[in-house]
Amino acid sequence: MLATAERFAERARLRRRLTRRRAVWSAVGVVAAVALGWLAFLSPVLALDVTAVEVVGEGTVVDPASVLAVVAAYDGTPLPRLDTVELRRGVLDVPGVRAAEVARDWPHGLRITLVSREPVAAVPAPSEDAAAAADQGGHGAPAADQQAGQAAGYLLLDVEGVQVGRAAEPPVGLPVVNVPPDDEDARAMTAVLAVLESLPPELAEQVSAAGAASEDTVSLTLADGARVEWGSAEQSALKARVLLTLRAAPASAGAAVFDVAAPTMPITRAG
Structure with a gap:
């Protein structure tokens, strides 16, 4: 009977140990997720740097400085949070732009590809x-x-x-x-x-x-x-x-x- 009681006690200790371990790892996972979320969405680690923006396809009629002026409003925004659809709308309003695509260029840049309205x-x-x-x-x-x-x-x-x-x-x-x-x-x-x-x-x-x-x-x-x-x-x-x-x-x-x-x-x- 004594041996049986000891076995039950040992099993109980193992269960408590496993439970604590799971709790610790769950807490670590939550902390890691929060840290990664902060890193990606709130910290400046992945923030847009307007000097790292590349504009291509401006042709002969689009002023790249006008495109960069639109992008400047988003300077410092973490790339994962950047609304590229809204940014693209702003770029399309630049005189001479016929079409535009905006792609993130990690960790701090963007690549903006234009189709310009070339005179024919x-x-x-x-x-x-x-x-x-x-x-x-x-x-x-x-x-x-x-x-x-x-x-x-x-x-x-x-x-x-x-x-x-x-x-x-x-x-x-x-x-x-x-x-x-x-x-x-x-x-x-x-x-x-x-x-x-x-x-x-x-x-x-x-x-x-x-x-x-x-x-x-x-x-x-x-x-x-x-x-x-x-x-x-x-x-x-x-x-x-x-x-x-x-x-x-x-x-x-x-x-x-x-x-x-x-x-x-x-x-x-x-x-």
Whole structure:
């Protein structure tokens, strides 16, 4: 009986020891979790340092300093607590930014990748008279006013028709676009910009001007004076390939007009 009692007593001691050990380890775990939480969410160990922020993809129109000014409002915020969705919204409000992605770069930085609104066309700025007429509900200025308005400079547009700048003269390499002054729904302009965006680099660099009387009558003027009747923005990739082939063909050496509106039946003319 004595041996049995001793065994029960020993088992009780072991249970108490295990219970205390579990309690100790649980307490250690809680303390560790609290410490890690404080380290990650409250301490400066993982805090954002604005000098460790990298901005890429700003292109030619976005001022990186403006992006960093948005980020500066979050300087010192622990990265795990940083609201990257809200920060991205702020970056999208920076002039010239078309799209943005924000990624944490541990332990203190961010990588902000931008898609900038690069200009693809220069459009003669309307004269003050034309702008006033538009403000008063008019339907645009007459052609003479449009010509006079060219002295006001050029609006630089991106592929979506958003103004990203202004210049006294068309920048080198940027085609001048002319559309009817009564293009109220912007269909002609949208078609021209879509065509310009679709051009491969080797063709885009040859375009000096573009225009359209309607969305189905886009035309291009090349640097050597050749005119391209493009038609609508549909099948632009095929039209570009056909045009490049025609331009390289010896039989088209004297052509001044290239009609690729129907790309499977292109036409070349002397003038």
